[in-house]
Amino acid sequence: MRALPRLLAALLVAVPLATVAAVASAADDPTPITVLTKDFEDGTVQGFAGRSAETLAHSTAQAHGGTGSLLTSGRTATWQGPSLDVLATFTKGTAYTVSVWVRLAEGSDNARLSVERRTGGVAAYDQVVGNTAVTSSAWVNLTGRYTLSTDVEFLRIYVETASATNPIHLDDVTASYVPALPIQTGIPSVKDVITEFPVGAAITGAEILAEHGQLLTKHFDSVTPGNALKWDATEPTENTFNYTQADPLLAYAKAHGLAVRGHTLVWHNQTPAWVFTGADGQPMTATAEDKALLLARLDNHIRNVAAHYGTDIGVWDVVNEVIDESQSDGLRRSNWYNVAGLDYLRTAFRVAREVAPHAKLYINDYNTNVAAKRDFLFGLVQQLKAEGVPIDGVGHQVHINVNWPTIAESKAMIDKFVPLGIDQQVTEMDVSIYTASSENFPTPPADRLLKQAYVYRDMFALFRQYPGEITSVTLWGLADDNTWLDTFPVTRKDAPLLFDTRLQAKSAYWGVVDPSKIEASPSASTSTSTSTNPSPSTSTSTSTSTSPSPPAPTGACAVTYRVTGSWTGGFQGEVKVANTGTTALTSWNVAWQFTGGQQISQLWGGTHSQSGTAVTVGNAAWNGNLPAGGSTSFGFLSSWTGTNPAPTAFSLNGTACSVL
Structure with missing residues (x-):
C-alpha cells in the first residue's frame, strides 16, 4: 500500500480541525x-x-x-x-x-x-x-x-x-x-469517548488489512463478521463445514483484543436450498417427517458452527428477522416457520445454549422502531421466555436514514423491552443519506452529511441514556468505501458511516465523539430537541441542542418499498406505509405504478387489484385502522421480465407520499 509523504501525514494530525476537514475534502477526488x-x-x-x-x-x-x-x-x-x-x-x-x-x-x-x-x-x-x-x-x-x-x-x-x-x-x-491516505491518529478514538457500552463494526476480510485494520483497531471494541458466519458460508453443502471466510476475521479479532458478535445461526436468507429439501428431493412441507429432518439439520448446524468457535464468540445472533408485522400474528412465513412453526426458534436457542453456555443469545430484527413490529417482537420474546427458551437479548438493527425515524420512535423501541429484563443491543446501525429510492447523488451533498451528523449525535445521545439496557452498539461497516447500501435497495453510492471512502473522519464521526465540532448548519431553519451531549467532558449531562429541520414530506404519509428476495422471473416485495399526519385512518389504500410490467400474483396483509401498470392495495379486515404516527405493511409475490425498477411514487388514500 502507498502512503502520503510523512510531512503531509504530520500536517493532517497537527493542523486545526477546520484545516483537517478541508484537507480531507480536497483529497476526496484525487487523480486515480x-x-x-x-x-x-x-x-x-x-x-x-x-x-x-x-x-x-x-x-x-x-x-x-x-x-x-x-x-x-x-x-x-x-x-x-x-x-x-x-x-x-x-x-x-x-x-x-x-x-x-x-x-x-x-x-x-x-x-x-x-x-x-x-x-x-x-x-x-x-x-x-x-x-x-x-x-x-x-x-x-x-x-x-x-x-x-x-x-x-x-x-x-x-x-x-x-x-x-x-x-x-x-x-x-x-x-x-487511489493511493491510500494514512488514518487520522490525532483524533479521539470512538471507543475511548463512548464508554457506556462497547462500539463495534461489521467487517469483511478487507477491513483487517493495512489502513482499514488500523482504523478498526483504533476506534472499535468489537467486530461482527458480516457474511462469513452465515449458513451459505459455513455449511454450503450438507455436513460439509467451511470456515475459510470467518477464521481469519476471528484470528484478527483475538490478536487485537476485539470482542466478536456471531451473526447469524438462523435466517431465511443466505440459507442453501438443500436445507429445505426433503429426503424425497422435493421442497419441504409441513409434514412430521420434513419437520424432524429440518430441525435435525438445524441442530447439527448450530452444534458444529458454535462449537468451532467456542468461547471466542461471546454473543450470538441466534435467529434473524423472524417478524413480519403484515401477518395477523406477526410471524414471518419463512421456510423455517412454514415447515417447523415456532419449534425452529425453540430448537435454535436451546441448542445454542447447550453448545455455547457462556454466550449471550439474541433475537435480531430490523425496523423495531415501528410500533407494530416491536409489539409483535415483544410478544414473541415474552412467550418464548415464559416457556423457558433461553433468550438473553433483543437486537435492533437500526438501518435508518437522515429523515427517519424520530428520536421519540427510537426511544419507544428501547423502552418497550425494558420490562422483559433482557439485554438490548444495536446490531447493524447505519444512516443512509438517501430519503427516496429515486435519489442518486454523484457525491454526498453537504446538507445530507450535516443532517447525518445530527442523526448520529442524537441517536448516540439516546443510547447513552440507557447504559444498563443498551449493552453494545455496532455499525454495519467500517467506512463508506464498503457498505451494503451501495447496492440495496438500488445500486447507487451511499455514505452511511462515520468515515468516508478514504477512511477520513466525517461530520458524522464528530456527531458521535464531539458534537461541538460539527460544521455550522447552512440553514436558518432549526428545530429544538433535548438530548444527552456525547462530548467526552460532559458525557452524562443533558443539554438542549438544535438540528436542521427535515424537509416537509410530500403528504401526510411515508412509504418504504423493499425487494426482500429475487429469482429468475420473480421476486418478493414488501411495502411499509406510515401515517405521518395528525388524523387517524379507519381504512386505507396504497397505489403505485409498476413501470417494468411486473405482475403481482399473491399478496398478504391486504387486498390488491392491478390494471396494467397500476397497482392498488387496500387494507385487510384486521389492519384498516392506521393511527396518526402509526404504520402498517404488506408483502407480495410478483413476476418480472427484463427489468424490475422500483416504483418512484406512492399515494395513500389519494394523497402523494414521501418515499423513504
Whole structure:
C-alpha cells in the first residue's frame, strides 16, 4: 500500500480541525492510478475469455467509444459471460474501482459485475455491482469498488445477467485505485469517548488489512463478521463445514483484543436450498417427517458452527428477522416457520445454549422502531421466555436514514423491552443519506452529511441514556468505501458511516465523539430537541441542542418499498406505509405504478387489484385502522421480465407520499 509523504501525514494530525476537514475534502477526488484499460480498438478481444463455451469476438456493430467493442454470444446460462484474468493486476488490500460499459445486442435484462476467486481449488464469488437494468438501446455503466482480501491462485472479473442469455457488448473497461491516505491518529478514538457500552463494526476480510485494520483497531471494541458466519458460508453443502471466510476475521479479532458478535445461526436468507429439501428431493412441507429432518439439520448446524468457535464468540445472533408485522400474528412465513412453526426458534436457542453456555443469545430484527413490529417482537420474546427458551437479548438493527425515524420512535423501541429484563443491543446501525429510492447523488451533498451528523449525535445521545439496557452498539461497516447500501435497495453510492471512502473522519464521526465540532448548519431553519451531549467532558449531562429541520414530506404519509428476495422471473416485495399526519385512518389504500410490467400474483396483509401498470392495495379486515404516527405493511409475490425498477411514487388514500 502507498502512503502520503510523512510531512503531509504530520500536517493532517497537527493542523486545526477546520484545516483537517478541508484537507480531507480536497483529497476526496484525487487523480486515480489506472492499472487496467481495455477499449477493443485493436480488433482483438484483448485478453477476455468466456466462462464456459461462449463465443467472444471483436465487433464494430456497437461501440461506446471509438469504433469497436467486445461481443459475447452463444451464452447458455445467465452466469456465462465475458471474463478477464486480473490475478497479476490486483494487489491484496488495495481498493480498486472497476468500470465496465455494457449493452445488450438485443432485448433487456439486469446485468451484474462480479468476481470469481479460488483458494486451494475452492471457488468463491463476490458481487461488485448488483442488478442494473441494461438494454440494446443504450450503453450502461457498471462501476463498483473491489478489494481482494485473501491470497488466491485464480482471480477473474466477469459480467453476468439475471434472467436471459442474450449476447452482450462490452467496451471501455478500466480498473484504477487511489493511493491510500494514512488514518487520522490525532483524533479521539470512538471507543475511548463512548464508554457506556462497547462500539463495534461489521467487517469483511478487507477491513483487517493495512489502513482499514488500523482504523478498526483504533476506534472499535468489537467486530461482527458480516457474511462469513452465515449458513451459505459455513455449511454450503450438507455436513460439509467451511470456515475459510470467518477464521481469519476471528484470528484478527483475538490478536487485537476485539470482542466478536456471531451473526447469524438462523435466517431465511443466505440459507442453501438443500436445507429445505426433503429426503424425497422435493421442497419441504409441513409434514412430521420434513419437520424432524429440518430441525435435525438445524441442530447439527448450530452444534458444529458454535462449537468451532467456542468461547471466542461471546454473543450470538441466534435467529434473524423472524417478524413480519403484515401477518395477523406477526410471524414471518419463512421456510423455517412454514415447515417447523415456532419449534425452529425453540430448537435454535436451546441448542445454542447447550453448545455455547457462556454466550449471550439474541433475537435480531430490523425496523423495531415501528410500533407494530416491536409489539409483535415483544410478544414473541415474552412467550418464548415464559416457556423457558433461553433468550438473553433483543437486537435492533437500526438501518435508518437522515429523515427517519424520530428520536421519540427510537426511544419507544428501547423502552418497550425494558420490562422483559433482557439485554438490548444495536446490531447493524447505519444512516443512509438517501430519503427516496429515486435519489442518486454523484457525491454526498453537504446538507445530507450535516443532517447525518445530527442523526448520529442524537441517536448516540439516546443510547447513552440507557447504559444498563443498551449493552453494545455496532455499525454495519467500517467506512463508506464498503457498505451494503451501495447496492440495496438500488445500486447507487451511499455514505452511511462515520468515515468516508478514504477512511477520513466525517461530520458524522464528530456527531458521535464531539458534537461541538460539527460544521455550522447552512440553514436558518432549526428545530429544538433535548438530548444527552456525547462530548467526552460532559458525557452524562443533558443539554438542549438544535438540528436542521427535515424537509416537509410530500403528504401526510411515508412509504418504504423493499425487494426482500429475487429469482429468475420473480421476486418478493414488501411495502411499509406510515401515517405521518395528525388524523387517524379507519381504512386505507396504497397505489403505485409498476413501470417494468411486473405482475403481482399473491399478496398478504391486504387486498390488491392491478390494471396494467397500476397497482392498488387496500387494507385487510384486521389492519384498516392506521393511527396518526402509526404504520402498517404488506408483502407480495410478483413476476418480472427484463427489468424490475422500483416504483418512484406512492399515494395513500389519494394523497402523494414521501418515499423513504
